[in-house]
Amino acid sequence: MDVEAKRIMALSISKLYSLRTQRGGLRLHRSLLLSMTMRAARDIYHTAQLLRDAEEEQVVPCAPDAATEEPMEISKDSSQTLTPKEVAMKPQESLEEDKENRCASERHSRKRRDKAALEPDFLPLKKAKMDTDEEKQHLQGEILRTNNGNSCRQADTLTAFPTNRAIVAC
Amino acid sequence: MAGAGGGGNDVQWCFSQVKGAIDDDVAEADIISTVEFNHSGELLATGDKGGRVVIFQQETENKSQPQCRSEYNVYSTFQSHEPEFDYLKSLEIEEKINKIRWLPQKNAAQFLLSTNDKTIKLWKISERDKRPEGYNLKEEDGRYRDAATITTLRVPVFRPMDLMVEASPRRVFANAHTYHINSISVNSDNETYLSADDLRINLWHLEITDRSFNIVDIKPANMEELTEVITAAEFHPHQCNTFVYSSSKGTIRLCDMRASALCDKHSKLFEEPEDPSNRSFFSEIISSISDVKFSHNGRYMMTRDYLSVKIWDLNMENRPVETYQVHEYLRSKLCSLYENDCIFDKFECCWNGNDSVVMTGSYNNFFRMLDRSQRRDVTLEASRESCKPRQVLKPRRVCAGGKRKKDEISVDSLDFNKKILHTAWHPQENIIAVATTNNLYIFQEKVN
Numbered sequence: 001m002d003v004e005a006k007r008i009m010a011l012s013i014s015k016l017y018s019l020r021t022q023r024g025g026l027r028l029h030r031s032l033l034l035s036m037t038m039r040a041a042r043d044i045y046h047t048a049q050l051l052r053d054a055e056e057e058q059v060v061p062c063a064p065d066a067a068t069e070e071p072m073e074i075s076k077d078s079s080q081t082l083t084p085k086e087v088a089m090k091p092q093e094s095l096e097e098d099k100e101n102r103c104a105s106e107r108h109s110r111k112r113r114d115k116a117a118l119e120p121d122f123l124p125l126k127k128a129k130m131d132t133d134e135e136k137q138h139l140q141g142e143i144l145r146t147n148n149g150n151s152c153r154q155a156d157t158l159t160a161f162p163t164n165r166a167i168v169a170c
Numbered sequence: 171m172a173g174a175g176g177g178g179n180d181v182q183w184c185f186s187q188v189k190g191a192i193d194d195d196v197a198e199a200d201i202i203s204t205v206e207f208n209h210s211g212e213l214l215a216t217g218d219k220g221g222r223v224v225i226f227q228q229e230t231e232n233k234s235q236p237q238c239r240s241e242y243n244v245y246s247t248f249q250s251h252e253p254e255f256d257y258l259k260s261l262e263i264e265e266k267i268n269k270i271r272w273l274p275q276k277n278a279a280q281f282l283l284s285t286n287d288k289t290i291k292l293w294k295i296s297e298r299d300k301r302p303e304g305y306n307l308k309e310e311d312g313r314y315r316d317a318a319t320i321t322t323l324r325v326p327v328f329r330p331m332d333l334m335v336e337a338s339p340r341r342v343f344a345n346a347h348t349y350h351i352n353s354i355s356v357n358s359d360n361e362t363y364l365s366a367d368d369l370r371i372n373l374w375h376l377e378i379t380d381r382s383f384n385i386v387d388i389k390p391a392n393m394e395e396l397t398e399v400i401t402a403a404e405f406h407p408h409q410c411n412t413f414v415y416s417s418s419k420g421t422i423r424l425c426d427m428r429a430s431a432l433c434d435k436h437s438k439l440f441e442e443p444e445d446p447s448n449r450s451f452f453s454e455i456i457s458s459i460s461d462v463k464f465s466h467n468g469r470y471m472m473t474r475d476y477l478s479v480k481i482w483d484l485n486m487e488n489r490p491v492e493t494y495q496v497h498e499y500l501r502s503k504l505c506s507l508y509e510n511d512c513i514f515d516k517f518e519c520c521w522n523g524n525d526s527v528v529m530t531g532s533y534n535n536f537f538r539m540l541d542r543s544q545r546r547d548v549t550l551e552a553s554r555e556s557c558k559p560r561q562v563l564k565p566r567r568v569c570a571g572g573k574r575k576k577d578e579i580s581v582d583s584l585d586f587n588k589k590i591l592h593t594a595w596h597p598q599e600n601i602i603a604v605a606t607t608n609n610l611y612i613f614q615e616k617v618n
Contacts, residue, residue: 004505005451008451008505008508011508011509015511023262023264024261024262024263024264024266024287024350025256025259025261025262025263025287025350027350028349028350028368028369028399029350029368029399029401029418029458030514032396032397032398032399032418033418033454033455033458033514036454036455037451037452037454037455037508040451040454041451044451
């Protein structure tokens with residue numbers, strides 16, 4: 001499942017990059033749809049990662065914080081194999097709002113915020129890499145906040161975990 | 171010709187004409203980007219990616235030969251928009267014509283609005299079939315005569331000449347849109363029209379070019395909170411105070427301009443709850459509405475999203491009254507369609523004259539006729555292979571999976587580069603114009 005998510009995430013990012021060179025200026029609608037898809041894929045990917053990390057924590061109790069910084073470069077593939085996980089349906093609203101706030105900074109340049117609405121306020125993607133690392137930490141922080149990220153209270157980790165949207169594999 | 175178009179399925183469709191180059195090597199400038207009949211159906215306008223507008227005119231029927239159908243021939247061709255460069259933002263502005271809308275005819279001349287991403291233009295198309303001859307001070311070729319040689323006076327007279335059709339830009343409505351214009355719609359009051367971009371809708375007076383009123387603005391104060399954009403907008407056909415706009419989230423908002431100057435608060439919100447079993451990575455994209463059209467009687471509106479056409483009753487907001495699947499076999503292929511960008515294709519849809527049948531395009535140069543009254547649908551193809559005069563179009567079938575029957579085409583054999591995005595239906599007769607990438611097909615009802 002997260003292999004698919006990773007692929008879609010990479011695909012979305014490359015499409016977002018190529019939008020910048022397209023004739024006619026940045027297309028807001030297309031960019032919005034691409035970002036949403038990328039976010040959805042990324043969230044699935046990250047939560048799958050976290051599930052895996054959580055499993056590892058179970059296996060090795062009292063290990064130090066297992067959160068590893070994974071760069072956005074998809075070429076650097078982790079060697080972990082994924083155990084298939086079933087993801088349950090989830091009510092969307094709370095997580096979506098969160099995602100919007102977190103992910104929107106990818107799309108918005110802090111530099112341009114002050115300018116009047118003379119230009120399309122769509123961010124060139126240079127910020128994407130940096131921000132997603134930050135956001136990943138933030139996401140992890142949220143998930144693990146009940147146990148400070150250091151403890152081995154598996155039960156809390158798992159139940160504090162927001163459930164995911166059902167994704168139909170294509 | 172028969173009267174207002176009847177059902178789409180007891181009608182047999184025949185090939186009538188095809189316009190455009192035959193060769194497969196398509197020049198990008200020739201890609202058709204919009205098709206529109208005028209209010210009488212006598213004129214058919216197309217816009218292309220190169221910024222040109224071509225208008226076809228229906229020849230007056232030869233009543234003595236009812237078998238001989240009237241044909242559409244080129245009436246006028248002109249360059250509507252040129253590529254521009256926005257120096258402030260270092261952006262190129264495409265000359266592609268996004269939409270053409272005709273004004274109802276008021277006098278001998280015809281008027282249409284054409285728009286690219288940023289600028290709307292009002293064009294006057296007029297005929298000249300006489301010219302004055304016999305000037306005193308000028309020769310026929312325009313050279314001035316030597317005053318000393320003039321000994322008599324004469325009155326110039328109008329003499330017939332070969333018909334000349336002139337297109338002249340009468341108004342240019344510019345600099346009102348930060349984002350890309352996706353729709354224009356002429357109001358039933360014949361004085362105003364709206365233009366919509368991704369985040370804003372402006373109201374114009376046809377006579378005034380230096381000002382427009384902003385009537386919808388969904389731009390959030392913080393662009394980080396942007397979740398949806400406007401994808402299409404249209405005025406109600408009879409109520410000059412009412413318009414609708416659709417969004418990328420699959421919702422339609424109906425607004426009443428009498429309620430307030432800024433119509434950010436809708437009067438009605440049309441939205442169908444999502445089917446959770448169909449949820450996927452691409453649910454957002456395929457629920458985005460690509461076109462919205464009111465029915466001619468003004469009681470219904472139709473929306474097109476990636477996989478379906480929905481008919482909404484204006485009095486019922488919580489769900490459409492009818493839903494038609496255009497190409498449901500694509501639902502399992504969304505990932506590939508995302509990869510090749512086809513999932514972003516914006517299909518349009520249209521009503522027939524009496525609102526009993528709707529039509530929309532698909533891939534492989536297929537288009538779909540959906541008969542509302544008889545609850546039947548048919549898939550037809552616009553292809554050079556069915557181009558014999560009056561050749562009846564054979565229904566096509568797509569095999570979704572499993573065993574392919576004879577005459578069926580499998581989903582994997584569909585050509586996704588051959589897409590029909592733009593179609594138009596004559597307002598009174600069963601004549602349709604279907605645009606493939608660079609060709610315009612005209613089909614007519616079979617008459618016996």
